[in-house]
Amino acid sequence: MGWGKWRSRVSCGHPTARSVLLAMLLILTSLFYCLSGYSESAGRRAPAPPGLPATPPPRLSGDGSFGARELPQAIIIGVKKGGTRALLEFLRVHPDVRAAGAETHFFDRFYERGLDWYRSLMPRTLEGQITMEKTPSYFVTREAPRHVYAMNRLTKLIVVVRDPVTRAISDYTQTRTKSPGLPSFQNLAFKNITTGLIDTSWSAVHIGIYAKHLDNWLRYFPLSRFLFVSGERLVADPAGEMGRVQDFLGLKRVVTDKHFYFNQTKGFPCLKKPEGSSRPRCLGKSKGRTHPRIPPDALLRLREFYRPFNLKFYQMTGLNFGWD
Numbered sequence: 001m002g003w004g005k006w007r008s009r010v011s012c013g014h015p016t017a018r019s020v021l022l023a024m025l026l027i028l029t030s031l032f033y034c035l036s037g038y039s040e041s042a043g044r045r046a047p048a049p050p051g052l053p054a055t056p057p058p059r060l061s062g063d064g065s066f067g068a069r070e071l072p073q074a075i076i077i078g079v080k081k082g083g084t085r086a087l088l089e090f091l092r093v094h095p096d097v098r099a100a101g102a103e104t105h106f107f108d109r110f111y112e113r114g115l116d117w118y119r120s121l122m123p124r125t126l127e128g129q130i131t132m133e134k135t136p137s138y139f140v141t142r143e144a145p146r147h148v149y150a151m152n153r154l155t156k157l158i159v160v161v162r163d164p165v166t167r168a169i170s171d172y173t174q175t176r177t178k179s180p181g182l183p184s185f186q187n188l189a190f191k192n193i194t195t196g197l198i199d200t201s202w203s204a205v206h207i208g209i210y211a212k213h214l215d216n217w218l219r220y221f222p223l224s225r226f227l228f229v230s231g232e233r234l235v236a237d238p239a240g241e242m243g244r245v246q247d248f249l250g251l252k253r254v255v256t257d258k259h260f261y262f263n264q265t266k267g268f269p270c271l272k273k274p275e276g277s278s279r280p281r282c283l284g285k286s287k288g289r290t291h292p293r294i295p296p297d298a299l300l301r302l303r304e305f306y307r308p309f310n311l312k313f314y315q316m317t318g319l320n321f322g323w324d
């Protein structure tokens, strides 16, 4: 069959030629849709099926590093000299915890700098990791609960508490390290040593009135939002206390007794493998200082002073810390 004849057959609409043409058209059309559909899904995110959230954007930051900085979901708010550094360092061993290393003091000193500034201090986190920070002065700062509430009323709050008498001596020991000429502990703790009148305006004494500070926080947060960690048990049984903390934070119990050993020289539990290191490490020299000897009658008077506040604190928290 010659070219002319073929052409005339096609143009004349011969049935065989028509079906061949139709088949070719169909193939071409489906090929076109296939190709255009492919390029669409490669270039754009497919819409989420009804009722399901759209695929979250990848947590890649502008500079290409992984994760995003988030505001903390949990904060160690106190207390100063309670064992807050130990707790944070123990938590950082957990792969799902990322924490700001230094105390940020956002809610007590730098609140006017705003939440974006605060967020910028946080480490990057991946999906499923929680962001934390510790600033022990929050617990005794009047405005702190209101500020934390304004950020997120569901923030989890951890308070490491320690016998207020030992805590006061620890606080004093730290101040004396920085100012060697400081008067004696009893000189500062008592308005009048003979009458035994306590100077509650001295911060080392004031911080230990836990019931009073907790009262201020309870104006904003229910008790269920708090976890009270015993500073004494954190030393005597770090793994046990860490179990409670991980449960409270909704974390798998990853940090266990396998992570700790008791360092006889330091007199404290230390980490076998701290975050980012494969070598054992204890906390620095500023943690676990030798305390000065305080006269027994001064200690006794101070214990008497704290007793009713401690009992109130046990009642408020439903926990007996055994300080009396």
Ligand SMILES: Nc1ncnc2c1ncn2[C@@H]1O[C@H](COP(=O)(O)OS(=O)(=O)O)[C@@H](OP(=O)(O)O)[C@H]1O
Pocket: 079, 080, 081, 082, 083, 084, 085, 086, 136, 169, 170, 171, 173, 231, 234, 235, 268, 269, 270, 282, 283, 286, 287, 288, 289, 290
């Ligand atoms: N594992 C371990 N290693 C060393 N120290 C430990 C540990 N666990 C708790 N502690 C106690 O922590 C006390 C210091 O508390 P903080 O970290 O809250 O102090 S601070 O407020 O941040 O300055 C610190 O107080 P001092 O003993 O008075 O120095 C320690 O008693």
